[in-house]
Amino acid sequence: MRKIWSTEDILQLHLSRRVFLGGATALAGGVALGPFLPGSAHAAGGDLQIMAWEGWELSDELADWRTKNGVNVEVSAIGNQDDVTSKFSSGNPPPFDAAEYNQGYSDLYIDVLKITKPLDKAKIPNYSKENLFDVFYDKPTWYRDGKLHGVPYAWGLNALVYAPDKVEKPASYTDLLKPEFKGKIAIVDDTLATWPLAATLAGFGSKFPHLTKDEMASTFENLVKYRDQARVISLTYGDAVSLMVSGEVVAVLIGWTGIPVETAKQGLKTEYTIPKEGATTWCDAWFMPPSVDNEETSYKFINEAISPEIQAKVVTRNAAGVVSSKAVELLPPETKALFDYSDVNGIFKAAPLLGIPPLKSAEHATYADWVAAWNEFKAG
Amino acid sequence: MNLSRTKIGAILAAPTVVYMVIFFVVPSLILFSYSFWSSESYRVVPDFVFTNYLDSLHSAVFWKVTINAVRIGLTTAAISLVLAVPVGYYLVYVSRSQTMLYLILITWFSSYLVRIYAWRTLLGTNGVLNAVLLQLGIVDHPVDAFLFSSFAVTITLVHIYLPFCILLVTSSLSEIKPDLIDAARDLGTSSLGAFFRVIAPNAANGLAGAFMLTFILVAGDYVTPQMLGGSSGQTTGLLIADQFRKTGNWPLGAAQAFVMFVISIALYFILVSLGRATGLIVKRRTINPKGI
Incomplete structure (x- = not known):
């Protein structure tokens, strides 16, 4: 059946065209001027593909953040660090935006396989001297040639x-x-x-x-x-x-x-x-591969992962240690009692991180x- | 347009052949060429060396786990075949029940790992088997040897691969017409005689195929042996996986995979030769379309 257009329909069409034209203009302007507008380059959103140990993927801890920013996180579970090594050492780079790795693999990932991208610390505000324990901030394990390659996450x-x-x-x-x-x-x-x-x-x-x-x-x-x-x-x-x-x-x-x-x-x-x-110590860190697709959201995700609130939640769930010194006061007593947080340097001095x-x-x-x-x- | 039977056959088979060439033959050839290359710190370096094969063949661990894999494969395939033949016979000549066949195959709908953990629960120190034996007074303390042993590996692998073996045996028995058995019975042979003198020789190639396919699948399995076999559960598959996943030495992993491939082929020929030498396997004549 053919549609007979009413006056309202025509007005609606007109408005729609105006809305469409306005939107298109804004979009074009946004594309052209976006990089020069404050904050626009740091907008999170879209799909994020990560490789994380089971229990460490921040599914629950970052639920609100994902909803607020319209981020959809797809997780590939790590059962063994070899899962990461084998994926990234094959010919084609896998489509991940961030992945976890144990400090033991730092030399292999950074120097040999070259699967870690140098990170821009300015985009990870929580990676700071004030937020992190000294043993995790700007240390050679995660540093090469003055560039950060891995963001310590838990230990x-x-x-x-x-x-x-x-x-x-x-x-x-x-x-x-x-x-x-x-x-x-x-x-x-x-x-x-x-x-x-x-x-x-x-x-x-x-x-x-x-x-x-x-x-x-x-x-x-x-x-x-x-x-x-x-x-x-x-x-x-x-x-x-x-x-x-x-x-x-x-x-x-x-x-x-x-x-x-x-x-x-x-x-x-x-x-x-x-x-x-x-005992022996371990420390997992986040890295970003050079083939990262959604870089800005990946930065935001990693930044959230080391915020005091998220740190407290995720290590409580997994009974591990926080890298954020500010998170200690947010820990429940039983999680806090797992380690002597008054002497984290001493713990790692007695049992250094090994490769x-x-x-x-x-x-x-x-x-x-x-x-x-x-x-x-x-x-x- | 009239196409010959050969051409129609070729057209129908083409998609599968092309698929297999692209996704099996070509990757296998690439893997075979890798086995002559060398590896340096996770990088595969084009080369032409026999080092990977020589290293594998001179490795005591490689032979230890390979012999273990072959032993597990042969034991499981033999038990599966012995259990599958009566079931196949029943399904083809007695019941012809499709429902029964579906019931057997329904075990495939459960997860592989769930089945492994289920067997752990059954065979464990505090498991069902030990509880029954204790209740019946057959043992006075739980038997540790049920779990993390060759017994646990074999019983679990038989459970996993038996339906597959039944399917292959049923398929090979289906080719033998019941008329042949009736004729043998009419000529005075017993039921058992009919099985060994008519069914077994005619189905021998299919049964050998069922045995070998079960063997290949089991010998390549490294998860079940590792989870249920304890120190007796290390197989070649694990060594090969480690070369690809842990050390990044793809050439060595490829060489070990091809050595295992050659061992499987050799076992097949040994099995067929033994079968022919003992008269269990009869070389079947090819009949041309004209029946001459």
Whole structure:
């Protein structure tokens, strides 16, 4: 049926055209003048693709921010740092705007793979001396040639986790070699945490990651004692949680503070303890790949991730440490009690952040040597 | 326009052939060429060296995990085939029930990982199997050996791949007409005799195919063995994955993948040769369209 136009319809059309023409003019003007208008370059919005560890993607913590700014975040979960490495080391750059990485991979990502983009600190106002603990601000781990490549996001300690209702509190990692632990411990397939500890247990802790091939061999020879005690080498920390809850194991050789939180949710009390040999530290950071698509929103996202309020929320959920000193006062007592926030420098002085073994070396065992030895260790 | 049968066949097969050439043959050739290249700090360097193959073949760990993968593959494929043949026979010659077939295949609708965790629950120290054995007084304390053992890996892999094997066996038995079995029975052979003298020789190629396809899928699986096998659960797939994901040494990973490929092919020929030598597999004659 043909439409018969009324006067109102014609007026509406006229108005619509005016609105359309006005909008088009504004749009054209915006495109031309936009870069010169204050604040316009920093507008967040649109789709953002990130790679984040499960629980660290800020889905709940940044819900309001996403709604307010019209941001749609698509998350690819990281189960292991290799997930990130393998994606970014293949030929075509993957379509991510930001991703997390462990400090151990800094040299590899920044110097070798060159998958991190130098960041403009001016676009991350929360990255400041006032907001961050000193150990996380402008430190070489995340810096190259005067440019920031990674924004520290969260940190923690890797140490022993055990079930206090089933076994006595171990004072040393060597306590796990006692008969009562036979077939009752798990070793997690996390080389970043296990290799430094293995070196420590073999007496080479201060030299890691620069051990000779003989020292590396001695390290794994010593670690075999723990494998013989182990029920299983679990794939992930999540797997270790389910093994503890199901009663298959009563201790994890090297776990982290998040495990007791997760087992408690499933009705099992476990505790995190630092034996006399000490703990190892970790720190995850956000990086932006050179192929970033939605750069401005990515900057905004990273900036929000290290704001005191968001920091307090996300580490409370995951039982980890905040990089923002201002966030400490916002933490609930149990999360605050996890670490001695009065001496964060001391924590990292006692257990410095470590890298992975060298990729190439004539003198020391290389990363490939360690991976081969680790596979041999796992194969029994 | 009259097209010959050959041309019609070629036209119908073309999309699949083109797809397989682009997404399987070409990538496989690229991977094969990678296996002769070298790697330097996550970069693949064009080269022509045999180092990757020699390193793999001289690696004790590689052989240890490869033998483990082959052992898991052969055990699982053999058990799956033995269990699949009676089911296939029942479905083809007795029931002809499509519903039964769908019920068998419905297990595929559950997640792979969920099934692995379900078996952990069943076989664990505090699992269902131990609880039953304790209740019945067969054991006086939970048996640790059920989980994180070759037993756990095999029983789980059989559970995962048995429906697939049943499908292949059913397909190969479907080609054998019931008239042949009736004729054998009329000539005086027993039911068991009819199976071994008529069905088995005619279905032998299909059964060998079912065995090998199950073997290949199982031997390449590295998740189930790792999650349920403990230190006995390391397989070649894990080593290969580590070269691509952890060390960025694609050439070495490619070489290891092709060594595993050659081992699978060799096993197939050994199996077929053994079958022919023992008379279990009969070389079938090709019949041309004119039936001559």
